[in-house]
Amino acid sequence: MSSGGGFGRVRGLVADGDEEPGVAVAVLAAAVAAAVVSPLAWLLVSAASLSLDDALSLVASGTTTEVLANSLVLVGVVTGASVAVGVPLAVLTVQTDLPFRRFWTVVAALPLVVPSYIGAFAYVSAFGPSGALPDLLTQSGLGFVTPYLPTVYGLGGTALVLTLFTYPYVFLTTRASLLSFDTAQLEAARTLNQSYPEAFRRVILPQIAPGVTAGALLVALYTLSDFGTPAIMRFDVFTRVIYVELNSFGIGRANATLLSIQLLAVTAVVLALESRVSGDTAAGYGTPSSASAVVPLGPFRWLAALVPALVSLFTLALPVGILAMWLVRSGPGYSGGGLAFRAAFATNSVYVAALAAAVTVLFALPVAYYAGRSDSTLAWLSERATYLGYAMPGVVLGLALVFFSSQWLRDTVSPVAARVVYQSLPLLVFAYVVRFLPQAVGATRSSVLGVDRDLVGAARLLGESPGGAFRRVTLPLISPGLLAGAALVFLTTMKELDTTLILHPTGFTTIVTYIWRVQEAGYYGRAALPALVLVAVSGLSMVPLLRSNDDA
DSSP, X not given: OHHHHHHHHHHHHHHGGGSOOOHHHHHXXXXXXXXXXXHHHHHHXXXXXXXXXXXXXXXXXXXXXXXXXHHXXXXXXXXXXXXXXXXXXXXXXXXXXXXXXXXXXXXXXXXXXXXXXXXXXXXXXXXXXXXXXXXXXXHTTOGGGGGGSOOSSHHHHHHXXXXXXXXXXXXXXXXXXXXXXXXXXXXXXXXXXXXXXXXXXXXXXXXXXXXXXXXXXXXXXXXXHOXXXXXXXXXXXXXXXXXXXXXXXXXXXXXXXXXXXXXXXXXXXXXXXXXXXHHHGGGGOXXXXXXXXXXXXXXXXXXXXXXXXXXXXXXXXXXXXXXXXXXXXXXTTOOTTTOOOOHHHHHHHHHHHHHHHHHHXXXXXXXXHHHHHOOSHHHHHHHHHHHHHHHSOHXXXXXXXXXIIIIIHHHHTOHXXXXXXXXXXXXXXXXXXXXXXXXXXXXXXXXXXXXXXXXXXXXXXXXXXXXXXXXXXXXXXXXXXXXXXXXXHHHHHHTOOHHHHHHOOTTOOOHHHHHXXXXXXXXXXXXXXXXXXXXXXHHHTTHHHHHHHTTO
16 A cells, blocks of 8 residues: 555656646746847837838838849849859769768858858958959059959849858758658669759759758848848848948938838748748658768769869858958058957957856746746747747847837936946847847757656655756756857857947947958958957857768
């Protein structure tokens, strides 16, 4: 009797580990979700305060139409070009006997470590009117050629740079689909005397299409939200015009608000397409692909290696080489008109990134725990709400927080509160939390799902309260996920541009704001060192990807 009763008590207490998280956790998760959604609410409130006539006149204006057309054309060109580059590279590294396939796989993915605005800065400093190439031509007596060089500015330069540094999205998703493709289907097609191009079109492409499309939509989303590259390349798209309007006088902020609403509408369409495609991606997967190459290139093996080599020349060698050249040219004593780089700028970057990472993890913990331990609608909504800020372009998020801190607080609380919050460090950190919370939530939730609930039940059996069981059992087990999320947020915050430019406190200079200031002034040598530092920091975020490719 006692034995049976004791066993039943153990079963009952262990089952407690499967109970829904308490009300306190649910409230915290819902509060975090509400905080993430609040910038969008403030933006909509700002838009609602504008007159209908002003809104219609701006929407129908030629400027707005041009900006919309420019943005859509840029998205179309960059997406198409990224597919044209990423898919062949994926095929070469997965389904052929390309020499050094593993090496070229890593090299093809590495452009993701270069922030696109750093790539734009490198290309302008190389091929712009005051760049290295015109300078070299002048010194060699060929300066008369300079006026005939194609301009790096405008649509062409913007599309080129964005393609070079976003095609890895297509490359990686396509490669994942190819690795999961059942090569027996290709072999069957080849036995029917079909050439590889024909078999690829009829057999392979339909099954990897979801992966290709998923990567293409990621490129489209990035292109829509990117601010640095169009700004440096002087091409008017939504993000650049919003930033210009935000920093202008008169009705500039109202124009920026309406343009932001339009940009969010276009972004929502892309997100809807991405969500639909992501749900169908698994349909393109079969059994794992054979590790051996299926298409021998014969005498063209080494010629084919020129394809990834040429791409890496423009995505890695040229930008890093240009930055290194400017670093050597600038010399240690070059003041750059009072714009010399200071160690304090790097310290500021590390400080604010570490602060953002710590706060983000604190915000992510209740959401991830609730989503990992509950199947309720509230848990699902709380988790999905965190992705709203990640999908919101940084310039739009910055505008929303500017409205909140400089207008809403002034009108509803007090002018003093507005002055305290506007362009303050806490507001900047909050913006980073809103932007990058999904990174911490995703990593932490995966760890929560991996915790054996029986361990929690056993802790309860030993007399621990739910909170005590969480501190002594769950928290140590999910700490690797928390640390991974914090590291990812730290690395991403270090290179965040548009949100930092809009919200950084006056006098608080970081690596990113310094690079932006000196490149606008034309002091390319001064930007070389911090740009190389950012590339190195970004490279750390690729470590998990490089490790995963060791087994590919």
